[in-house]
Amino acid sequence: MMLVPLKRRKLVLSKGNTGVDGGDIVAAKFPQVVLFLLERKMGASRRTFLSQLGRRKGFQVEEQFSKKVTHVICENNCAEDVRTWLASQGGEQAEVHLLDISWYTESMRAGHPVHMLDRHELQELQVDKSEVVVFSVPAYxxxxxxxxxxxxxxxxxxxxxxxxxxxxxxxxxxxxxxxxxxxxxxxxxxxxxxxxxxxxxxxxxxxxxxxxxxxxxxxxxxxxxxxxGSEQYKALKVLTGIFGVGAKTADRWIREGIHDLRQLRDSGHALNRAQRAGLEHYDDINQPVSKTEAAAIEELVKKAVASVLPRAQVVMTGGFRRGKPSGHDVDFLITHPEEGREVGLLPKVLSWLQSKGFLLYQKTTRNSYLESKEGPGRPPSSMDRFERCLSIFKLLRTEKQAAEAPQDVMVNDVQAEGEQKSDESSRPEQTAAADRRWRAVRVDLVVSPISQFAFALLGWTGSKLFERELRRWAGYEKSMCLSSHALYDNNQRRYLRASSEEEIFAHLGLEYIPPSERNA
Known part of the structure; x- marks a missing residue:
């Protein structure tokens, strides 16, 4: 039989009662009382101090909650919250006393568990029902x-x-x-x-x-x-801020050890044309676009469209149509009151803008939408297939706007990721951006036939969640399929035509909601 030194025997005894190394902690004097101090709102360091104090006084204080616990000691918690926490731990609530820290401190002073009074028990959360209103809202x-x-x-x-x-x-x-x-x-x-x-x-x-x-x-x-504070979140924010970079690409770069713009440049990665433009104009693109700037771009787009096709219509969509004071980009929907006249319009508009020096980057996609007698394919895609141009505009500033422009355009998330102000050599555009008389702005141009214009206008106005919920309502509640091109009734097996947003809402059995109230 192995002999245990006297000092070790005392420590083993203490650990057997408390579950922790106790040093000078004495054996539990009150075995019928097993305490657990709830860290929530008490804090880790204060809990550790109070636990050690209790053990020195001969109280059995457990580090982990278990069925042995008879008293839960709390600080600044209401009874409802603690019962909820206890239930998540599988605690037998009826057998556990929920006590305020005052009972514990009084017991410490007395050297034994004091009698439990009403004031020691955790109080129920008092809510003035006259001030609290229970809310009710529709599901969609x-x-x-x-x-x-x-x-x-x-x-x-x-x-x-x-x-x-x-x-x-x-x-x-x-x-x-x-x-x-x-x-x-x-x-x-x-x-x-x-x-x-x-x-x-x-x-x-x-x-x-x-x-x-x-x-x-x-x-x-x-x-x-x-x-x-997560490094992963910060890096994803920075890298997806590059035009042309999605979450999957950013995640792949992060796994390769790239977390900021400098590391991306130094990596020698072959970037596509959109990503190169996005990296070059990163600071401008990640600054909010003001309503004044959006209006200036609108005037420019309308001038370009009018110069190549009179009577064509241009509508600013997105957040600005919903009344937002600023946005990340500016979206425009273009059509013509005569079906088919919009065909071939976009290349001419882009040519006009290019000749005037207003385009820093452009990428166009052709219209690939075709209606089917059997209705939309399954599952219906939320992406539209209009002819469109994703572009970066060169927006000229007035002298007043240039003077009011941020002088240090790099004070943003990228700066936080390690790009130091003093390192100007790696970012020559950083200094130039504050002095130049223009800024880069993301602009989307979308062309729709007049027969689909109401659906396109509804789809491109947003918000994104509002549109998602419209499609969900159409599918689950009305057995219809809604897209930015059309509305198809699965029961009647036919497309439902509309010349206005109001008509689409009526088809869906919904009260019309104006753009300013679609900010879901």
Whole structure:
């Protein structure tokens, strides 16, 4: 039999009662009382200090929650929250006392467990029902009027960031779930004060509710803060900010050790034409486009179209049509009141713009849309097949605009990824951008036949989630197939024509919602 030295015997005894190395911790004096200190809102360092204090006083304090625990000690938590946490741990709630930290500190001073009074027990969350309104909203975003006004920006920003991270990580399903949850909160008439107000609302899954609860109780979401600080998220943001680079390409580069623009340049990667243009004009493209700048581009596009085809119509779509004060790019839909007259228009418009020096980059795709007597193919694609041009415009600035332009265009995410201001040699355009009289702007030109124009206008106005919900409503509720080209009724086996957005909403059995209220 191996002899254990006296000092070791004391330590083994202590560990047997507490589950941790205790040093000078004495054996448990009150074996019928097994304590567990909840770290939530208490903090790790304070929990460690209080746990060690309790063990020195002869209390049995467990590091991990288990069925042995008889008393859960909490700080700044309500009973409902702790019971929810306990349930997630498989705890037998009826046999566990939920106590405030005051009981613990009084027991420490007394040297033994004090009698439990009402004031020691965790209080139920008190909600003034006269101030709390339980919200109710329709299930689909296309049934709701969503303006730019938002009473819950802290919550929606948190969910939107998690949605963006999911999309950048090629997890579109999770991204849509967070987007739908944020869209519900955007339409609420007042700020959310308690998760109890959200009972029964659609699209609020368990993950989204946990994020909302965290923000309401702590002012921010730990998951969101962790995501913001993630090197993967930062790198994906920077690399997908390059025009022509998607999430999959960015992820591949990251796995190759490329996390910022300098590393991409030094890597010697062969970039396609779009990516080269995106890298060259990165700073301009990643600056918001103002409504004034969008209006200047609109005037330019209308002049170009009018010069090659009189009576052709140009409509600015996207976020600017919905009333947003700024955007990432500018989208235009072009048509002609006579069917077929729009054919061949786009090359002439681009030629005119090119001759005037307004195009820095352009890539066109031809119209590939064909209707079928049997209806759209299955599954229906959300992508349209119009003739279009993805371009980068050279927008001339007035003297006033040039003076007001940001002087250090590199103070952005790229700077945070290690591009130092002092390293001007690797970015000669960094200095020149502040002095030149123009900026690069992303512009999409889309040409639609007049017979499809109403559908194209609806599809290109957005928001992206609003359009997704319109298609979901059409499919699930009406057995129809909606795209930016047409609406097909699967029951009647025919296309439903429309000359306005109002007619499309009527076909779908929905109340018409104007563009300014489609900001889902």
């Amino acid at each position: 975003a296309c049934q709701r009027r969503t303006t730019l006004e938002n009473h819950n920006t802290t919550l929606t920003d948190a969910l939107s960031l998690l949605a963006e991270n999911a999309e950048l990580s090629d997890e579109d399903g999770r991204g849509v779930a967070f987007r739908r949850a944020a869209a519900v909160l955007k339409v609420l008439p007042s700020a959310v004060k308690s998760t109890s107000q959200l009972t029964g609302l659609p699209c609020l899954g368990g993950h989204s509710l946990r994020v909302i609860k965290d923000v309401l109780e702590n002012g921010s979401s730990s998951e969101v803060e962790s995501t913001k």
